[in-house]
């Protein structure tokens with residue numbers, strides 16, 4: 656599933672084609688993705704201008720000139736293609752597989768910028784939704800989201816406060832979108848490794864007795880930010896020269912320290928440990944038992 660860095664890279668790829676542009680024609684080739692598309696979807700957004708393209712957690716938020724926000728989620732397998740002047744790009748190299756089957760092109764935006772933006776999603780866990788801007792914070796998808804990990808508000812105190820009293824593992828806490836928005840399995844594993852914290856550690860142990868953030872919380876916040884910023888940088892750099900890499904796997908993989916690297920030598924300097932895979936809540940966790948405590 657795409658995580659924050661992929662979604663942010665997609666946002667940056669779509670921005671020049673969408674921001675300030677009008678929807679000239681919108682093709683909804685099927686009535687539903689994960690959920691039904693909004694009623695009269697095409698008719699409701701044709702003619703509107705995208706005044707801004709933002710992101711919250713793993714959601715893309717296109718502000719429309721009507722005062723609505725077009726909320727888009729990539730689900731498990733969703734991706735966008737941007738065709739302009741005969742060339743086509745696919746923003747962001749994803750870890751997950753992307754389809755090159757045009758039969759899964761479900762929604763097509765023809766923009767006044769000259770760009771054609773196609774949403775492809777074989778498994779159809781993605782979705783699009785229209786929400787009035789003034790109701791956005793109250794939307795069920797938005798209102799429970801925790802802080803943006805790259806935002807100013809996210810710090811050790813906030814993270815520790817969210818984890819204080821939690822009996823779950825640190826890994827489970829970081830995957831909880833109420834604790835922090837946008838992290839998934841990959842970047843949680845990577846951040847915990849960077850912070851040298853065990854994914855099995857109790858979440859509450861990053862808070863001191865009075866609920867304030869301790870030194871572990873400081874380390875973890877720093878690691879989360881670093882991991883995300885690095886991944887965005889990698890994704891961004893692939894935008895320039897990149898054409899239709901549909902289905903290609905593993906760009907970020909080269910940059911993973913532990914994720915999907917079971918049996919590999921731990922990359923922490925002087926550690927000498929071996930990356931281990933365990934299963935937590937039904938999902939793989941990769942970590943180094945030697946340096947992650």
Ligand SMILES: [Zn+2]
Pocket residue numbers: 921922923926927928929943944945946947
């Ligand atoms: Zn190690």
